[in-house]
Amino acid sequence: MRRLFPEESEALLFKTLNYIPIPILLSEALAVEGRRPSTHRIHRFMNHAFVEQLGYNLSEIPNIAAWFDTVYPDPIIREQAMLEWDSVVYESEQQGLSTAGFKTFIRCGTGQFRWFLINAQLTTENQSNLNIVTMRDVHQLQLLLEENERQSKTDLLTGLANRRQIEDVLAAAMAKSDRTQSSLCVVMCDIDFFKNINDNFGHLCGDDVLKIVASQLQHSAQAATCIARWGGEEFLIVLEHVVPESAGVLCEQLRGLIAATDYQSYGQHMQLTMSFGCVQYQANESLQSLLCRVDKALYQAKNGGRNQVVMD
Structure with missing residues (x-):
């Protein structure tokens, strides 16, 4: 059986991920000294579910800095989200975990704000050094939890x-x-x-x-x-x-x-x-x-x- 070249393996991976109904983003780390973890990653791929559910494509959010600027338009909330994400990543790494996740309220491409549960892979062993980020829309669940809390x-x-x-x-x-x-x-x-x-x-x-x-x-x-x-x-x-x-x-x-x-x-x-x-x-x-x-x-x-x- 012929071995796939890295480029072919990557193309096959991208094609496969497009069939998954959960929004998926693949990002790659950049070696930049003195930059905080939340600002030195580029985006390599977004599956169809990501584009459909979040309303953004790769040209609109080419890297993690653009992500924060776009989904958190308010600068104060953006800074809080970046600090929270850095903290979540740090705590996960301290515990020896391979993933980090948090729930956040973001602006989608339609202009609507929705709650998403974001989980990011922290370490990777694949040749292309791509980390997987999954996003699950939990907006209705969050509203239900808030209403139950309010009523209680x-x-x-x-x-x-x-x-x-x-x-x-x-x-x-x-x-x-x-x-x-x-x-x-x-x-x-x-x-x-x-x-x-x-x-x-x-x-x-x-x-x-x-x-x-x-x-x-x-x-x-x-x-x-x-x-x-x-x-x-x-x-x-x-x-x-x-x-x-x-x-x-x-x-x-x-x-x-x-x-x-x-x-x-x-x-x-x-x-x-x-x-x-x-x-x-x-x-x-x-x-x-x-x-x-x-x-x-x-x-x-x-x-x-x-x-x-x-x-x-």
Whole structure:
């Protein structure tokens, strides 16, 4: 059997790769001193799937530098992507791996940005010294993961953060407050006599009221780090870099806004009030302690006659 010359072997390889439905790029290293790994490779081949799915041909992206310039048009994001890729390559090499991969958001030839999972061969034993780079379109999967993550941290009725998310936000805010010695206040508020709304007008009306109140809190407490539906008719507000005096003023503004609103839902007119408890985070306090104190302040407001603010 006749042995193929390197050029014939390469041509056969290129022809074979064109039948594979996954985008494939073959690149070759250039020996250039002082250049970072992400900027000294030329591209030798792109299969049909690459051209079709990414929308670029070899003349448009002849080397890795052109790749970064083209798929990351924003210079800041481009620099971040280059640093991330260099880091991924370095870590893979340190672990003795033959490939490196990462997920990234790139601009395709159509102008659309999509998520791709990129895996690159780091070492090669073939005569032509070509490294294989595969790209898998994971855009829909990434969107699904992001939506699942969003829903896992969102109250589906009001669109506010849920208890899980605000506990994470609050824990991070507490740690930041300890590091920077900055003020941190937490507010818990509750719609007064909310059970009467459900009993007299129905749960659909009650749900509608919760959505309206949530919207009011979002609009009028824009300085808040996070606003969440804590549970039932209770809401929790995290105020970073806010001193107790300012937090108290905000609570009074919110209380007055709620009391002055003529709520209309499913043909019903009603007046609502809310009770507020507000506390300042104490250095090195536990999350449980902070939540217990703000809950206690809220119940002092409710037991004291409702429609008021209690600062602890």
